[in-house]
Amino acid sequence: MYCIQCGVRLADSEKQCPLCGTAVFHPQLSRPEGERLYPAESRPAPQVSPWGVLTVLSVLFTLPLIITLLCDFQLHGQITWFGYVAGGVTVAYVSFVLPFWFRRPNPVIFIPAAAAAAALYVLFICLDTGGSWYLSFALPVIGGWTLLVTAAAALLRYVRGGELYIFGGACIAAGGMMLLMEFLIDISFDGRRGFVWSLYPLTVLAVLGCLLLLIAICPPLRESLRRKLFL
Numbered sequence: 001m002y003c004i005q006c007g008v009r010l011a012d013s014e015k016q017c018p019l020c021g022t023a024v025f026h027p028q029l030s031r032p033e034g035e036r037l038y039p040a041e042s043r044p045a046p047q048v049s050p051w052g053v054l055t056v057l058s059v060l061f062t063l064p065l066i067i068t069l070l071c072d073f074q075l076h077g078q079i080t081w082f083g084y085v086a087g088g089v090t091v092a093y094v095s096f097v098l099p100f101w102f103r104r105p106n107p108v109i110f111i112p113a114a115a116a117a118a119a120l121y122v123l124f125i126c127l128d129t130g131g132s133w134y135l136s137f138a139l140p141v142i143g144g145w146t147l148l149v150t151a152a153a154a155l156l157r158y159v160r161g162g163e164l165y166i167f168g169g170a171c172i173a174a175g176g177m178m179l180l181m182e183f184l185i186d187i188s189f190d191g192r193r194g195f196v197w198s199l200y201p202l203t204v205l206a207v208l209g210c211l212l213l214l215i216a217i218c219p220p221l222r223e224s225l226r227r228k229l230f231l
């Protein structure tokens with residue numbers, strides 16, 4: 001026998017579904033008093049402390065640093081490429097592990113922190129390779145994306161019910177970032193050629209963004225889409 005509301009399996013003795021509470025009625029079945037399939041009360045899941053996992057992750061991030069430092073020093077008698085490994089591992093740690101040391105990680109703090117780590121790492125690469133593209137390309141690109149993603153995350157966190165407007169606006173702004181990136185690549189690397197590739201992602205993102213905004217400002221359209229897509 002199965003619940004007509006949620007489909008969970010029921011013992012013949014069950015008077016109501018243990019999951020959704022729907023009353024059980026079967027005209028051809030007498031209800032024997034027997035053992036229930038499920039406990040009457042749901043037990044809370046045991047709380048697992050995140051500190052152990054985070055400590056293991058931190059050790060896992062430290063191990064490749066020690067190994068590559070030893071390898072680099074063993075091979076060259078001095079530190080050569082270790083900085084690249086150290087920078088990459090640090091950026092990954094700041095982005096994916098550091099926020100979870102805090103009880104309620106705030107994206108408005110941790111997205112700029114990860115971006116700052118990435119910006120420093122890219123500065124190191126630029127200086128080490130003797131490039132001159134940091135101020136004209138890397139910094140504005142990282143800064144632009146950081147502003148966009150942080151603003152979207154802040155709005156999602158603090159504004160309730162405006163998701164469609166936020167995603168729509170973010171799509172259009174991301175399209176604008178494509179134009180900015182092509183412009184910065186042009187002035188930093190291979191001279192002005194005008195806009196060639198950035199117009200394609202810009203078009204797609206702008207259409208997608210406008211569609212989301214249209215759905216957001218038109219409640220009947222939103223309702224019919226919600227019903228058609230079972231949202």
Ligand SMILES: [Zn+2]
Nearest residue numbers: 003006017020
């Ligand atoms: Zn049920």
